[in-house]
Amino acid sequence: xxxxxxxxxxxxxxxxxxxxxxxxxxxxxxxxxxxxxxxxxxxxxxxxxxxxxxxxxxxxxxxxxxxxxxxxxxxxxxxxxxxxxxxxxxxxxxxxxxxxxxxxxxxxxxxxxxxxxxxxxxxxxxxxxxxxxxxxxxxxxxxxxxxxxxxxxxxxxxxxxxxxxxxxxxxxxxxxxxxxxxxxxxxxxxxxxxxxxxxxxxxxxxxxxxxxxxxxxxxxxxxxxxxxxxxxxxxxxxxxxxxxxxxxxxxxxxxxxxxxxxxxxxxxxxxxxxxxxxxxxxxxxxxxxxxxxxxxxxxxxxxxxxxxxxxxxxxxxxxxxxxxxxxxxxxxxxxxxxxxxxxxxxxxxxxxxxxxxxxxxxxxxxxxxxxxxxxxxxxxxxxxxxxxxxxxxxxxxxxxxxxxxxxxxxxxxxxxxxxxxxxxxxxxxxxxxxxxxxxxxxxxxxxxxxxxxxxxxxxxxxxxxxxxxxxxxxxxxxxxxxxxxxxxxxxxxxxxxxxxxxxxxxxxxxxxxxxxxxxxxxxxxxxxxxxxxxxxxxxxxxxxxxxxxxxxxxxxxxxxxxxxxxxxxxxxxxxxxxxxxxxxxxxxxxxxxxxxxxxxxxxxxxxxxxxxxxxxxxxxxx
Amino acid sequence: xxxxxxxxxxxxxxxxxxxxxxxxxxxxxxxxxxxxxxxxxxxxxxxxxxxxxxxxxxxxx
Numbered sequence: 294x295x296x297x298x299x300x301x302x303x304x305x306x307x308x309x310x311x312x313x314x315x316x317x318x319x320x321x322x323x324x325x326x327x328x329x330x331x332x333x334x335x336x337x338x339x340x341x342x343x344x345x346x347x348x349x350x351x352x353x354x355x356x357x358x359x360x361x362x363x364x365x366x367x368x369x370x371x372x373x374x375x376x377x378x379x380x381x382x383x384x385x386x387x388x389x390x391x392x393x394x395x396x397x398x399x400x401x402x403x404x405x406x407x408x409x410x411x412x413x414x415x416x417x418x419x420x421x422x423x424x425x426x427x428x429x430x431x432x433x434x435x436x437x438x439x440x441x442x443x444x445x446x447x448x449x450x451x452x453x454x455x456x457x458x459x460x461x462x463x464x465x466x467x468x469x470x471x472x473x474x475x476x477x478x479x480x481x482x483x484x485x486x487x488x489x490x491x492x493x494x495x496x497x498x499x500x501x502x503x504x505x506x507x508x509x510x511x512x513x514x515x516x517x518x519x520x521x522x523x524x525x526x527x528x529x530x531x532x533x534x535x536x537x538x539x540x541x542x543x544x545x546x547x548x549x550x551x552x553x554x555x556x557x558x559x560x561x562x563x564x565x566x567x568x569x570x571x572x573x574x575x576x577x578x579x580x581x582x583x584x585x586x587x588x589x590x591x592x593x594x595x596x597x598x599x600x601x602x603x604x605x606x607x608x609x610x611x612x613x614x615x616x617x618x619x620x621x622x623x624x625x626x627x628x629x630x631x632x633x634x635x636x637x638x639x640x641x642x643x644x645x646x647x648x649x650x651x652x653x654x655x656x657x658x659x660x661x662x663x664x665x666x667x668x669x670x671x672x673x674x675x676x677x678x679x680x681x682x683x684x685x686x687x688x689x690x691x692x693x694x695x696x697x698x699x700x701x702x703x704x705x706x707x708x709x710x711x712x713x714x715x716x717x718x719x720x721x722x723x724x725x726x727x728x729x730x731x732x733x734x735x736x737x738x739x740x741x742x743x744x745x746x747x748x749x750x751x752x753x754x755x756x757x758x759x760x761x762x763x764x765x766x767x768x769x770x771x772x773x774x775x776x777x778x779x780x781x782x783x784x785x786x787x788x789x790x791x792x793x794x795x796x797x798x799x800x801x802x803x804x805x806x807x808x809x810x811x812x813x814x815x816x817x818x819x820x821x822x823x824x825x826x827x828x829x830x831x832x833x834x835x836x837x838x839x840x841x842x843x844x845x846x847x848x849x850x851x852x853x854x855x856x857x858x859x860x861x862x863x864x865x866x867x868x869x870x871x872x873x874x875x876x877x878x879x880x881x882x883x884x885x886x887x888x889x890x891x892x893x894x895x896x897x898x899x900x901x902x903x904x905x906x907x908x909x910x911x912x913x914x915x
Numbered sequence: 916x917x918x919x920x921x922x923x924x925x926x927x928x929x930x931x932x933x934x935x936x937x938x939x940x941x942x943x944x945x946x947x948x949x950x951x952x953x954x955x956x957x958x959x960x961x962x963x964x965x966x967x968x969x970x971x972x973x974x975x976x
Contacts, residue, residue: 381926384933388942514974515967516918527918
């Protein structure tokens with residue numbers, strides 16, 4: 294239903310400029326995305342800061358501003374709980390999972406399941422992940438539609454359709470490269486706008502002291518009360534978000550996996566993760582919740598009606614404290630948060646369809662990959678259309694927040710348990726993984742019919758009627774049952790043989806590096822050397838994991854401390870372009886190459902925007 | 916403070932388990948690169964726990 298528009302005039306112009314800017318950034322990136330390597334992994338050329346800033350735009354989801362402002366208005370600073378509880382998984386993620394996928398050349402999560410457990414487990418994981426991602430996408434489009442419906446007064450389906458169309462256009466053309474560049478822009482915008490709104494709000498309340506007083510003592514706590522109320526309690530959110538959700542987001546979310554795989558090295562990916570979790574996530578927590586905190590303080594000081602609906606507080610506070618134009622900018626940030634999560638999901642679904650559905654299907658018929666880039670683009674369009682088709686279904690739920698919480702708590706625990714046991718326990722094999730995925734999913738489905746099954750895990754959370762029963766703490770039930778099934782099946786039917794599982798388990802880096810490099814690794818990187826770019830006629834590989842050959846004069850090879858066949862990081866030596874103009878190459882001894890020059894495939898250089906004569910920084914790696 | 920204690924106990928157990936696995940893999944240690952990684956991980960844990968613990972404590976006053 295269309296409503297009375299809240300924005301118009303200058304604000305609407307700012308919003309229109311935002312859409313033009315996003316499409317422009319997407320189109321600019323799409324011009325540089327010419328192959329499957331770019332579409333899936335962005336050519337693995339991005340520096341840590343680009344990965345980090347684009348990642349934060351994905352972290353701040355479609356509903357973040359509205360949802361967290363609402364929670365901040367009702368409960369205070371504890372609305373930031375979910376933004377600050379992912380660090381617990383970082384030792385296992387940074388030093389365990391990341392080396393497995395990066396050095397193991399694993400493009401998709403189901404691909405890991407196949408290499409570790411076989412085809413049956415891959416199919417089960419693919420199905421669960423597609424359900425998760427498409428459902429998540431549908432909720433994102435619905436939220437986008439709701440936001441634009443409220444702000445611009447457009448009908449829900451028209452609003453959701455417009456957002457889906459813009460998103461689908463640039464992702465299907467530009468893939469991961471377009472997603473990273475548009476998300477970089479959108480991440481910066483939403484942080485600046487959200488933090489700016491918070492600062493303006495604190496000033497409007499009467500300064501930091503008045504703001505702090507206005508929050509009230511309960512509103513200053515970092516965490517909610519333990520088990521009450523059912524719709525916002527610590528223990529349920531902890532198990533749903535920090536434990537099941539933490540693994541789902543960092544280990545299983547295909548979009549996040551691809552974002553970190555697009556980093557130019559494991560070191561860059563780790564630095565990006567540290568920066569995201571210790572700097573950008575706390576800032577994002579303030580940006581998305583700030584309007585709610587300000588609203589709470591305003592209500593306490595009589596500036597705002599305490600009966601203001603929590604879901605409206607973000608818009609109400611923004612309208613109150615910001616002048617025309619800036620309100621449009623904040624609205625654009627809201628839409629940016631929506632778009633930047635949706636584009637990542639569309640790209641993730643396309644990758645899974647290509648890598649885990651299309652390729653195995655072609656392989657079973659002894660055919661080559663066929664027109665893979667076209668398939669990936671069509672899958673992007675299909676994912677966008679399917680996500681949009683789910684909008685009316687999710688619109689029938691009373692609350693998006695509840696529907697989303699119940700949805701993720703139901704889908705993620707079996708996948709999370711299977712993955713964590715898979716990377717840490719050598720004996721955990723096909724039987725254990727299938728029992729975890731299939732049995733765990735069935736047990737969770739059963740708990741919707743019999744909520745009493747969750748009661749022993751509820752930690753005192755009250756039982757509500759219908760689908761709202763144990764919305765969050767169901768995740769603990771799902772984790773416990775999935776783990777019990779997986780461990781039980783493994784004890785009965787342990788994995789036989791350890792063959793290729795070595796590189797697929799948390800363990801010493803040396804074996805993984807050897808598999809990645811194709812030869813024994815060397816201790817530490819070599820010295821950096823500055824060379825000039827030159828074009829050669831060799832081909833640029835289409836496979837995202839195959840480094841292109843680059844030719845060097847023997848004297849330059851020696852100066853790098855490298856031998857023929859070693860890997861090297863090649864980055865344009867220019868402060869403006871070094872973040873994304875680079876690649877990993879396999880150095881080749883070329884006595885005919887001019888000294889001081891690095892010869893790389895012409896097509897690759899053109900794609901990266903590097904021209905002959907540009908100065909390059911070259912370092913031997915691994 | 917129950918919520919905070921529960922979070923740090925259960926989350927801390929997951930964190931320490933991850934550190935033990937990383938230690939056994941030789942990825943963290945007490946010297947060189949391993950020590951730097953250990954410092955970043957433990958420092959990050961303490962930073963976040965410290966901020967949340969401080970706010971929880973202030974809220975009880």
